[in-house]
Amino acid sequence: MTDRPDPADIAHRIDQRRRQLGLSEGMLAHRAAMSPAYLRQLLCSGPEFDPPGFVRVTAVLGMTWPELLSGRRPDAPPGQTDAEPRAGLRRLTEPQCWELLGTRGIGRIGLPGSSSPLVLPVNYVVDARTIAYRTAPGGAAAPDEGTPVSFEVDHIDEHRRQGWSVLVLGEAHHVDTPEEERHLSALPGAAPWAGGPRPLWVRVRPAGVTGRRVQAG
Structure with a gap:
């Protein structure tokens, strides 16, 4: 039985990637189609609280789902984190x-x-x-x-x-x-x-x- 990902670790990876991209918390929330308060609730609660919300956050940050959960894809070589296609966001009218x-x-x-x-x-x-x-x-x-x-x-x-x-x-x-x-x-x-x-x-x-x-x- 695998351990559940620690929400604090996931929040740290998201924060690191957000800062890398030069995004404020408000910018990340807006691009992921949620309010800043809701984004903070996601980060405190972890992916089980709202998986689709985390999918949108990873898409904005250019991350994959395994990268979000563990830092890299489980079957990828050490140091490789982009072994699967990344998701993108398109704004709807x-x-x-x-x-x-x-x-x-x-x-x-x-x-x-x-x-x-x-x-x-x-x-x-x-x-x-x-x-x-x-x-x-x-x-x-x-x-x-x-x-x-x-x-x-x-x-x-x-x-x-x-x-x-x-x-x-x-x-x-x-x-x-x-x-x-x-x-x-x-x-x-x-x-x-x-x-x-x-x-x-x-x-x-x-x-x-x-x-x-x-x-x-």
């Missing part, structure tokens, strides 16, 4: 981002926390260039009105080292009219994971939408 968001149904809502962001999976619908999801009032995924949030959706094939990621930054607003609730409930994929008899609909109104496509180089 905003229309492409919305098109991809509409193909999925599960994403991650990022909420402010006391010491680090709280990231929770939710099922969602796209409605008029907004993201909406249903949850239990007062629950962990129910932010206060006007809370700044992030919403991320990924589709990554780690074996082929390709896929895409879309990040939405904006504010959360409560849906409080019966007409809006009926409209959202009628959309395909709107069946909630949680919510109870009177669920809360949360609508994320974007301030910015960015996306990246990961492709093996």
